[in-house]
Amino acid sequence: MVKNNVLRFILAFLGILSAVLGGIGVFLPVLPTTPFVLLAGLLFSFSSERLGGWLEQNRILGPYLKHYRKGTGIPKKAKIKALITLWIGMGITFYIVGKLPLIIMLATIATIVSIHIITIKPKHVEVVN
Template sequence: MPETPVPAPTPPLQMLPSRPLRWLLQALAWLCLALGIAGVFIPGMPTTVFILLAGWAAARSSERMHRMLWQHRLFGPMLRDWAAGGRVSRRAKWSAAATMALGAVLVCWAPVPSWVRWFSLTSMACVLAWLWRRPEP
C-alpha cells in the first residue's frame, strides 16, 4: 500500500507564539494518544475523540508526532477520514454504539445517584445521535 502523504501541520510550527505553548500542546497530544489507546481496551471510554485531539495537538506542536499519527496503521485512517470532511467509518460508529451500550448497562446496574445515571445516559444518547449523523468515508 502506498504511503499516504502527510498534510502540512496547520498553523506552521514557526507561527506558534512560544516554545512553552508547543511543549504544552505536545504534552496534550501524548496524553490524548494514551487515553485513546486506553479507550481501545476500556469499555465505554472513547477512542476516536482522543485520537482526533491528539492529531490536532500534534499538528500544532510536533511534525514528527503528526507524521507518526497520520501514517499509523490504526489511527491514520481515522485522522484522514476526519480531515476529508469530518467522516467517521461505519465500523467506528458501531464500535462506539456497542461500547456505549455496555457502559449504559454498567451505569444502570451501578449504585450511583439517579442524576449521574440520567446525565450519563443522556450524554451517550447525544453523542450517538451526533456520531450517526456524520458522513461515512
C-alpha cells in the first residue's frame, strides 16, 4: 500500500476509471474487459484495500480477477455468453453503420476476437477434499 495520500488518490482514481472501462467492455464488444479489470485490481492493490475488495466481490467484474488469479482460463459458459454478446452487438452495429467497408473491418475484428475466445482453453483445477 502506497503511503503518499496524493499518489493513493491518483491510483484509486485510475483504478475506478479502469473498472468503469472494464464494466463498459462487458456490454460493448469492441472494448476489452479483462485488461481493464486486471489493471483496476493492480491499482487498487496499491491504493485501496476497500476498493480492491469491492472489485473482487463484484458479481460482474469479480470473476475476471478470480479466474486470472486461479489460472483457470475462461469457462465454457463465459465463452458462450461473450460470443453471443459480441455478435449481437456487432449485428446492431452493422445495422446502424450501414457502410460496407466499415462493416467488413468490424466483422474481421469480431471474427479474430471470436477465434481468440474460442481457442483459450480452460484449465481444469482439481478439487482436493
